[in-house]
Amino acid sequence: MKYDVVLVGGRIGGSTASLFASKNGLDVLMIEKRQEIGTPVQCAEATFCSTFQSLGMKPSPEYVRAEIYGGTIHSPDGNQAKIKGEEVGGLILERKAFDKHLAIESARAGTDIMVKTMVTDLIRKDGKVCGVVAKHLGKTMEIEADLVIAADGVESQIAPLAGLKTHYSPQNVGSCAQYEMVGMNVDPNYVELYFGKNIAPGGYLWVFPKGEGVANVGVGVKNSPYAAYHYLQKFTSKLSATPVELNVGGVPLSGMVDKTYTDGFLLLGDAAGQVDPLSGGGIHTTVECAKIAAAIASEAIEKNDASARFLKKYEKRCNEAVGNEIKKSIKYRRIMDKLVDEDYNAITKFLQGHDLQSLTKLSMMGLIKAHPTLLRLLKEIL
Numbered sequence: 001m002k003y004d005v006v007l008v009g010g011r012i013g014g015s016t017a018s019l020f021a022s023k024n025g026l027d028v029l030m031i032e033k034r035q036e037i038g039t040p041v042q043c044a045e046a047t048f049c050s051t052f053q054s055l056g057m058k059p060s061p062e063y064v065r066a067e068i069y070g071g072t073i074h075s076p077d078g079n080q081a082k083i084k085g086e087e088v089g090g091l092i093l094e095r096k097a098f099d100k101h102l103a104i105e106s107a108r109a110g111t112d113i114m115v116k117t118m119v120t121d122l123i124r125k126d127g128k129v130c131g132v133v134a135k136h137l138g139k140t141m142e143i144e145a146d147l148v149i150a151a152d153g154v155e156s157q158i159a160p161l162a163g164l165k166t167h168y169s170p171q172n173v174g175s176c177a178q179y180e181m182v183g184m185n186v187d188p189n190y191v192e193l194y195f196g197k198n199i200a201p202g203g204y205l206w207v208f209p210k211g212e213g214v215a216n217v218g219v220g221v222k223n224s225p226y227a228a229y230h231y232l233q234k235f236t237s238k239l240s241a242t243p244v245e246l247n248v249g250g251v252p253l254s255g256m257v258d259k260t261y262t263d264g265f266l267l268l269g270d271a272a273g274q275v276d277p278l279s280g281g282g283i284h285t286t287v288e289c290a291k292i293a294a295a296i297a298s299e300a301i302e303k304n305d306a307s308a309r310f311l312k313k314y315e316k317r318c319n320e321a322v323g324n325e326i327k328k329s330i331k332y333r334r335i336m337d338k339l340v341d342e343d344y345n346a347i348t349k350f351l352q353g354h355d356l357q358s359l360t361k362l363s364m365m366g367l368i369k370a371h372p373t374l375l376r377l378l379k380e381i382l
């Protein structure tokens with residue numbers, strides 16, 4: 001078996017890159033170790049409307065559960081600030097349906113897909129990656145490729161096989177736990193975020209509406225005394241709602257890894273740290289980088305050059321597309337890591353009465369004036 005490109009992993013990264021590579025006329029295989037694309041979900045399922053512009057797709061009710069206009073921030077002292085937007089800025093998806101939809105679109109564009117098939121090794125010739133070894137129901141097979149793209153998630157086993165270091169120490173990974181709950185009394189068009197050391201140390205707790213009293217209730221923590229599940233139980237035990245699904249997972253929060261390419265090989269998505277380290281959101285950044293991976297793959301195949309020297313431009317273009325956002329978020333994340341409950345109380349109080357449009361630089365100065373500790377933190381960081 002021989003392909004132009006083999007994708008390892010069949011979720012956002014794998015499906016988007018294979019979709020665009022197939023649309024470009026490449027011969028593409030996507031391999032997913034799970035028996036069904038998109039399961040189990042490890043996501044709070046929120047993304048920006050712009051993700052769909054990037055995908056060139058119109059969001060469909062088949063997988064969109066809620067349209068989001070803004071959010072309510074809850075501070076540790078029990079105060080809240082509702083930030084209203086005029087238009088839909090975000091969407092809450094049903095990732096199981098969305099990931100599968102992307103895979104179906106990719107297959108329609110010509111991608112071959114293997115499910116319940118695990119990539120266990122890379123094939124190398126003269127130091128260059130030139131295919132994968134995969135296992136399906138006890139049968140081992142070798143599949144050759146001009147380029148292998150690994151989108152196998154935060155715990156990537158394929159990156160080290162290619163000689164790339166992902167460096168995810170526990171301090172650099174947000175640990176998350178989430179229930180999808182039924183019987184939630186929530187505004188169907190607003191997300192809710194809770195902050196505080198007893199609620200979600202080093203992170204936040206979210207309630208994302210999914211329509212008809214259903215919502216994702218989740219917690220992300222960093223460097224915390226207890227696991228995320230502890231805080232999830234603590235919060236949800238007070239609700240008169242019941243879970244229908246539990247998700248747990250890690251999010252890389254240290255930015256893009258040092259190197260995302262080598263001869264015959266690219267690293268994509270969570271595996272490459274292409275995640276916003278402040279919010280933990282990786283859908284939109286992964287989509288951008290997957291499109292770049294597909295474009296570079298097409299150029300490499302056309303020029304018959306999948307050398308590291310040629311593929312280097314993948315990393316450059318990813319940095320141009322999402323690098324600034326990620327770097328800015330690393331700075332904000334460093335501020336967030338130092339915030340204490342009093343800071344969240346002050347921020348929430350300040351935000352009361354603001355809408356998204358009025359949150360200008362000038363009003364941020366007002367916040368800093370009213371709460372000088374924040375100025376100290378900003379000075380330290382900048």
Ligand SMILES: Cc1cc2nc3c(=O)[nH]c(=O)nc-3n(C[C@H](O)[C@H](O)[C@H](O)COP(=O)(O)OP(=O)(O)OC[C@H]3O[C@@H](n4cnc5c(N)ncnc54)[C@H](O)[C@@H]3O)c2cc1C
Binds near residue numbers: 046117157
């Ligand atoms: C709890 C939680 C909540 C989150 N909430 C949000 C959110 O609301 N919004 C947002 O934008 N982002 C969110 N994220 C991050 C987002 O889910 C990821 O950034 C995104 O899914 C990354 O996609 P990916 O394709 O890179 O990797 P993944 O989604 O991790 O997919 C990797 C795929 O590779 C497969 N695989 C792994 N190894 C192999 C192998 N050897 N062979 C074959 N297949 C393999 C896996 O089975 C999996 O399907 C959240 C993450 C977590 C953990």
